[in-house]
Amino acid sequence: MTQQQQTRMTKQRMVILEELRNVHSHPTADEVYGMVRQRLPRISLGTVYRNLDLLAESGDILKLESAGSQKRFDGNVTPHQHVRCTQCGRVGDVMDPVLLPDISGARAPGFIILSGRIEFEGVCEACASKN
Amino acid sequence: MTQQQQTRMTKQRMVILEELRNVHSHPTADEVYGMVRQRLPRISLGTVYRNLDLLAESGDILKLESAGSQKRFDGNVTPHQHVRCTQCGRVGDVMDPVLLPDISGARAPGFIILSGRIEFEGVCEACASKN
DNA sequence: TCATGAACAGTAACCATTACCAATAAACAA
DNA sequence: TTGTTTATTGGTAATGGTTACTGTTCATGA
Numbered sequence: 001m002t003q004q005q006q007t008r009m010t011k012q013r014m015v016i017l018e019e020l021r022n023v024h025s026h027p028t029a030d031e032v033y034g035m036v037r038q039r040l041p042r043i044s045l046g047t048v049y050r051n052l053d054l055l056a057e058s059g060d061i062l063k064l065e066s067a068g069s070q071k072r073f074d075g076n077v078t079p080h081q082h083v084r085c086t087q088c089g090r091v092g093d094v095m096d097p098v099l100l101p102d103i104s105g106a107r108a109p110g111f112i113i114l115s116g117r118i119e120f121e122g123v124c125e126a127c128a129s130k131n
Numbered sequence: 132m133t134q135q136q137q138t139r140m141t142k143q144r145m146v147i148l149e150e151l152r153n154v155h156s157h158p159t160a161d162e163v164y165g166m167v168r169q170r171l172p173r174i175s176l177g178t179v180y181r182n183l184d185l186l187a188e189s190g191d192i193l194k195l196e197s198a199g200s201q202k203r204f205d206g207n208v209t210p211h212q213h214v215r216c217t218q219c220g221r222v223g224d225v226m227d228p229v230l231l232p233d234i235s236g237a238r239a240p241g242f243i244i245l246s247g248r249i250e251f252e253g254v255c256e257a258c259a260s261k262n
Numbered sequence: 263t264c265a266t267g268a269a270c271a272g273t274a275a276c277c278a279t280t281a282c283c284a285a286t287a288a289a290c291a292a
Numbered sequence: 293t294t295g296t297t298t299a300t301t302g303g304t305a306a307t308g309g310t311t312a313c314t315g316t317t318c319a320t321g322a
Contacts, residue, residue, distance in 0.1 A: 008288045008299055029278080044302045049279065051300095065198030066250075069310085070278065083239045092242045098234050106251065108214045111223045113253040119197075120237065122244040139268055139319045160310080175271045180310065182269090200279085201309065 007058075013051045015039050020061055020075035026082070026091035028070040064091060066119055081117070085124040094120060138189075144182045146170050151192055151206035157213070157222035159201040195222060197250055212248070216255040225251060 019035045020027070027035065033048045052073055056063035062074040064082065068089040074082075081094040103116040150166045151158070158166065164179045183204055187194035193205040195213065199220040205213075212225040234247040 006299070010288070010300060012301075042302070044304090046280080046303080047301060067196035067198070081237075083242045083244055085242065086245075092239045094244075095238045095240070096236075098232055098237055098247070100249070101229055101232055103229050103249070103251070105227075106212075106229050107226045108223045108251070108253070109226070110256050111214045111216065111253045112256075112259060113214055113225075113251050114217075115253075116229070116249050116251045118231070118234070118247050119250050120234070120239070120244050120247045122239070122242045122246070125241050125243075128243055137268070141269060141319070143270075173271070175273090177272080177311080178270060 007054070012036075012040060012043055012047050013055070015043075016048060016051050017055060017060060017075070020055075020073060023075065024093065026064060026072045026074050028072055030070070032073060066091075081120060083120040083122045085127055086121050087123060087127040090124045090126070092124065138185070143167075143171060143174055143178050144186070146174075147179060147182050148186060148191060148206070151186075151204060154206065155224065157195060157203045157205050159203055161201070163204060197222075212251060214251040214253045216258055217252050218254060218258040221255045221257070223255065 015036050016032060019039075020032065023035070025031070029045075029049050029052055032052065033043070033045050036043055036048060052061070052063070055061045056073070059077065062077055064072040064074060066082065066084060068084065070089065072089075072091050074091075076093075079097065081097050083092045083094055084090070085092075098118055100116060100118055103113070106113050106116065146167050147163060150170075151163065154166070156162070160176075160180055160183055163183065164174070164176050167174055167179060183192070183194070186192040187204070190208065193208055195203040195205060197203075197213065197215055199215065201220065203220075203222050205222075207224075210228065212228050214223045214225055215221070216223075229249055231247060231249055234244070237244050237247065
């Protein structure tokens with residue numbers, strides 16, 4: 001990971017990052033907690049939250065702020081797009097990114113537009129089979 | 132508003148809808164509460180939440196689920212796009228919608244993609260002048 | 263005008279997240 | 293290797309947005 005002055009590579013931070021990179025499920029903080037606890041049973045939930053924030057800030061992981069009551073995290077920082085299940089909130093990766101059109105002309109009164117992205121919505125298989 | 136069987140047009144629901152239509156600020160539930168309380172001082176916050184959900188479900192208003200800790204609401208249901216200030220969460224309208232590219236070919240393993248939209252991020256003037 | 267039950271006000275509960283603090287352990291110098 | 297510094301931890305309490313509950317009220321159709 002990107003080492004910065006005054007940040008220490010703790011075992012907890014290391015394991016969180018590893019677990020997140022080993023998985024494609026875009027887990028919530030709570031789910032990360034469950035994963036990490038299998039290797040570090042005494043880790044606290046606060047530590048997980050703190051490290052997820054730090055890792056997102058340093059750019060080692062992605063924090064998916066898109067809709068839903070819980071935030072989700074992604075160990076894959078290469079550019080790609082996401083679908084979110086409108087029923088359960090689960091997030092998946094879109095295979096071939098749809099090209100974002102030129103947004104340089106976009107204007108919004110009272111705002112400076114910095115970026116834009118495409119957000120997909122849909123239904124995951126688990127939810128689809130329930131209906 | 133779209134009248135449905137077994138839903139009653141209460142004064143509270145009416146005022147919430149009116150206030151939301153009179154404003155372009157995409158308020159949070161709490162801000163709607165503040166606005167409505169000037170006309171109905173005894174309304175409860177729970178009533179505001181309940182009606183915002185019902186109005187969104189009936190399509191009379193928009194619930195902006197996009198990132199941020201608080202949900203925001205929009206009385207303008209004609210198709211348009213939004214910018215969100217990454218610092219304060221404020222939401223603004225994009226003037227001329229950027230055309231969403233064809234997403235019919237988008238694939239995501241384990242998901243059925245139903246829709247896509249462009250989300251803008253930026254900084255609002257209030258936050259920009261603070262820096 | 264009356265009867266019915268959807269919706270209300272007020273309040274408690276919920277849940278994801280953040281803050282706090284004494285104890286621990288990375289990182290670096292000696 | 294040992295000691296010092298202080299970022300980070302575990303455990304827990306607090307926060308804040310939202311939802312659920314309950315007895316009361318009032319919109320609606322007969």
